[in-house]
Amino acid sequence: MAEAAPEPLAQTAPLPPRALELVFSYLGLSDLRSCSLVCRLWYRLLHGDENGEVWRGLCARCLGEESLRGDVLCGLDTYKSKIRAFQHGFSPSDCSRNVYIKKNGFTLHRNPIAQSTDGARTKIGFSEGRHAWEVWWEGPLGTVAVIGIATKRAPMQCQGYVALLGSDDQSWGWNLVDNNLLHNGEVNGSFPQCNNAPKYQIGERIRVILDMDDKTLAFERGYEFLGVAFRGLPKTCLYPAVSAVYGNTESYAVEERYFSTLCKARDHPKKQMGPSLMSSVQCVSDPSWEQGPTCGEKTKKCFLF
Numbered sequence: 001m002a003e004a005a006p007e008p009l010a011q012t013a014p015l016p017p018r019a020l021e022l023v024f025s026y027l028g029l030s031d032l033r034s035c036s037l038v039c040r041l042w043y044r045l046l047h048g049d050e051n052g053e054v055w056r057g058l059c060a061r062c063l064g065e066e067s068l069r070g071d072v073l074c075g076l077d078t079y080k081s082k083i084r085a086f087q088h089g090f091s092p093s094d095c096s097r098n099v100y101i102k103k104n105g106f107t108l109h110r111n112p113i114a115q116s117t118d119g120a121r122t123k124i125g126f127s128e129g130r131h132a133w134e135v136w137w138e139g140p141l142g143t144v145a146v147i148g149i150a151t152k153r154a155p156m157q158c159q160g161y162v163a164l165l166g167s168d169d170q171s172w173g174w175n176l177v178d179n180n181l182l183h184n185g186e187v188n189g190s191f192p193q194c195n196n197a198p199k200y201q202i203g204e205r206i207r208v209i210l211d212m213d214d215k216t217l218a219f220e221r222g223y224e225f226l227g228v229a230f231r232g233l234p235k236t237c238l239y240p241a242v243s244a245v246y247g248n249t250e251s252y253a254v255e256e257r258y259f260s261t262l263c264k265a266r267d268h269p270k271k272q273m274g275p276s277l278m279s280s281v282q283c284v285s286d287p288s289w290e291q292g293p294t295c296g297e298k299t300k301k302c303f304l305f
Helices: 017-024 029-035 040-048 053-062 065-069 079-087 275-280
Strands: 090-095 099-101 107-110 116-122 130-138 145-150 157-159 171-175 180-183 186-190 206-211 216-221 224-231 239-244 250-259
Touching: 017 040, 017 053, 029 040, 029 053, 053 065, 053 079, 090 099, 090 107, 099 116, 107 239, 116 145, 130 239, 145 206, 171 224, 171 239, 180 224, 239 250
Parallel strands: none
Antiparallel strands: 090 116, 099 107, 107 250, 116 157, 116 239, 130 206, 130 250, 145 171, 145 239, 171 180, 180 186, 206 216, 216 224
16 A cells, blocks of 8 residues: 655745844844845845844843943944944953953953063954954053954963064064064064154054955054055964053954955055945945845855854
8 A cells, every 4th residue: 555645844924024033032143143044034134224123132132231332332333233343352261361351342451460461362363354443542551562463373471571462473463652563573664654653542543454365454543544564464364462561451452344355446555445445334245145045055154243
């Protein structure tokens, strides 16, 4: 006797958008990332309103009201961009034992430990694309205060008061105290390259621009492009990093933008990452993702989060 054919699965109507948003509002970031790859409808719901209830609720759970109302994230317009910045904040597990990362995820506080230089890396590094983040100091710089990038192998603590970032071939840094560029234990010249370059002022925000396609690191100050500081960066994962020596000083790092290779200007670095581009582009991804993925399509890398 032949076996009966299995009954076809019942077709169910898709949940209305409001119901989906309610379900999404209970999910964490990794689950939301997975949901964005399910179908176009879910992708559009998560992409469509960056100030929607999903991102608002996630911000409240991850950051708290104090961080959302503070000055640290004032330059980011949407809840989704604030969550993205939080994901790129300092890593509490990847820093010197003499510093701690505050709950907001963006503030490094160095304890007053004598004869020690201490640093921290962010949670996420970059091996491709163009990225920008802001760094600033609240409190004295001391004799050494360096901002820059480092590989995972670069040390985040050493004895004495030295320029930790740039002390070996695994990190690149700009010492804000004496305006020297540092790499592989050597001074690579002064920066910016101009006569009587102004010293860093407490609270002044420096924008760091990492171009992993052109292998360069550049800086801006007050929307003034200061130039390319380092060229020929290695093709490896590089992390935003800082190092400090002064006790009880605090440093902040806030990731701002992701730039895809599609928005590259070919004529001049300033035009490539100038103020107009910085203010107009928040997150640019591959155009094949504009309509969202469809079921059965091969998964590509998505820069939604």
